[in-house]
Amino acid sequence: MDNDFFAPPPFKAEEALVQLRRALRDLRQLTERGDAWSFEGSEVLQLAAGEGQITARLAKKPMRSPDWETRVCRSAADVRKLQDDLKRRLAQWADE
Template sequence: MDDLFAPPPFKPAEALVQLKRSLRDLRLLAERGDGFELNGLRVVEFGVDESAITVRLARRAARTPDWDRLVLKSGADVRKCVDDVKRRLARWTEEDR
């Protein structure tokens, strides 16, 4: 009875497809291999295993960026990651002006 309200199990491979789709919908990022670029600069990279998605997210759009590492283990983590990318994307495009 306790598991009646439990969220469905996290499936990293399926969540990665959803995550990539959400980032493609932002229109400013170009998908390249296992990540995304902004104006030719690598800003997001993905890794996946059987229990989680590992995301490397650039602090600033640069040729050799400093990376933040995120581990996504739930749908809520994936949504937070998309929101974080949106915030950073707004900041990166503002810096370019």
């Protein structure tokens, strides 16, 4: 009996990164610069794909030399969680 029928499809980091970048471009508060994204002139997100995962460095607060938090996305659910967290932070930063 083969139980692979219910296994999720393998995570394609490069494809997921392309989709994530597209979603980030829709967020008007962010400015794209290569593999990095800025909020009001301060870098707040850095993205890299490799070895079946996306590595994201997310600033805790927008500042010149931010305190970085590293997130590793190994599935579509991880990528959605990163997007949701980033949207929440952008809303918080815009209010401050």
